[in-house]
Amino acid sequence: MISTWRRRRAARRAEKQQREGENCGDNMELAIPKYFRCPISLDLMKDPVTLSTGITYDRESIEKWIESGNFTCPITNQVLRSLEPIPNHTIRQMIQNWCVENRSYGIERIPTPRIPVSSVEVLEIQTKITMACKGRDQIGCRNLVAKIKTIMNESQRNKRCFMGNGTASVLSVAFEEFSRESFSENAEVLEEILSSLTLMFPLDGEAKSYLGSAASMDCLVWFLKDGNLSGRRNAVLVLKELVSSDQNKLEVLSAIDGATEGLFELIKEPICPTATKASLVTIYHMVTSTPTNVKAIAKFVDMGLVSLLIEMLVDSERSICEKSLGVLDGICSCDQGREEANDHSLTVPVLVKKIHRISDMATEFSVSVLWKICKAEKRQEGGVLLEALQVGAFQKLLLLLQIGCGERTKEIATELLKLFNSHRQRLECIDSSDFKDLKRPF
Incomplete structure (x- = not known):
């Protein structure tokens, strides 16, 4: 009896130790073999490649190293005889086999990389x-x-x-x-x-x-007007790339029939934010570059671009707002553009609201447009000035001078404050002393 009881107790003890060993094994973290790790990132290599020095790295890591201007092996510090790494198929196959063997630990097999x-x-x-x-x-x-x-x-x-x-x-x-x-x-x-x-x-x-040749530009404008959605998007992206740094190509574009209409349609009926931004940038160059700007501004104003821009400023994303303000600033450099902006009821409230709300550049554009409109009405009754005062332009411009801005914007803001100051007494203000005896509920 005693011997039987001892054998049972030994069996139970052995079974318990076995279960504890299995649990410990499940909880142990799987260690990646050292020669499977990239010497740079220390991560499991997905695309192992070997340099002329014989050291193997992950392709992504070593290419970043070389593109940073390094022409030596990170480990041996030897000058590389060739900058073209050679795929190490043997190591890659070993890594893939190791991943398959340890899939029970959640290791996924690395895919076979495509040859660059x-x-x-x-x-x-x-x-x-x-x-x-x-x-x-x-x-x-x-x-x-x-x-x-x-x-x-x-x-x-x-x-x-x-x-x-x-x-x-x-x-x-x-x-x-x-x-x-x-x-x-x-x-x-x-x-x-x-x-x-x-x-x-x-x-x-x-x-x-x-x-930028005549045939290519004509084709780009054709895509802009009559292409499908992807064609119109790609055309305006290429046009923006061309005119952003070349005045001659800008003049060629402005002279092509239908170019302004195609750009305007992308603003009026947006395809995607990328196309809208590219169109705004292209229009900005057209309305701010001489000698094409006068005719271009007249065309865009007649199409109704000013009203469209102001309405876009109400709830568009920051990048589009910034570019719209830039276009509006360019259009307001002529009398026709200023008159059109002045006739819109939302112009002044939107401009004042955008100061300090988007970016430093957007603030500069907003102040510039506001200054152009107010300056044009200086000899009149000052309706725009009074409206700007009522929506808080005076306080925002004072804050702008306090926090700092560009020299040109500082000059414009100072001149605007002088214009506003002569009309401040015309606003109906409440003197705080009228309520000095009023009992407060708190």
Whole structure:
């Protein structure tokens, strides 16, 4: 009996120890093998690559190291003979096998990484696009451009490789070539090229020169007016890129029939915030750059842009408000624009409200527009001045001078305060002494 009882007790003790060992094993944190970790990030490598020094890193980490201007191996400090890392398929397979073996611990198998595009492959695609353009092969060119978009969207490295090898210039040449013929017949390939170009901003000078030709600009305006939604969006993005730094291209755009109407429609019937912002920036350059601004302002005012901008300022997001104020400031530089702004009942309240509410630049635009409107009415009864005073412009301008602003804005704010000061006594104010004997309920 005693021996039987001892055997049972020993069995129970062994079973208990086994359960405790299993629980401890479940609670233990799984340790990643040291040679599976990237020496830079110390994380599990997803795409192990080996340098010329024989050290293996995760591709993302070592590429960031090299792009930062480092040309040595982080571990050995040796100068790299080649900046092209070589995929380490053996380590990657070992890591994947280890992930599969430890999937019970929640470890997911790392996917097999795509091989990055090389400069040689990029140049081959560019050559094929050039040949397709010469042969007027729309389908072939469109397929090649679509392939570029797909590869670029796979990784930032692929995108940099295409941009670094002048792909934007090749696509711009193709766009110009197909723009010399019927826009509607070549719409599909032209739209595909535009879509790819928007992924390569900022464009280099050579690409801008081809896109700024007469044929290309006419085609861009055609897309702006008659293209589908994506075509109109891409067209205005490219136009903004072209005119933001080139006065000549701005004059060419202003002279093309339908350009102002196409830009206005994107404001009136928005497609997306990106297209709206691009259209506002393009219009801003048109209404603030001489000698095109006078005619452009007249066209936009006649279309009703001033009223549209003021209504947008009421509840639009900050970035759109800032750009709308910039356009409004440019339009109010002429008499017709100021008169149109003055006739809108929301102009002064909205301008005063936007001071200190959006950004420093928006505040400067608001003060500038307010000054232009008030200065134009200086010799009149001062209706705008009184309205601005009633909605708190005097206090906001004083605060602006206290917290600081640009020199030009400071001069304008000071002059506005002088104009306001001569009309302050005309407002009906309540003297606080009239209520000195009033009993308060608190």
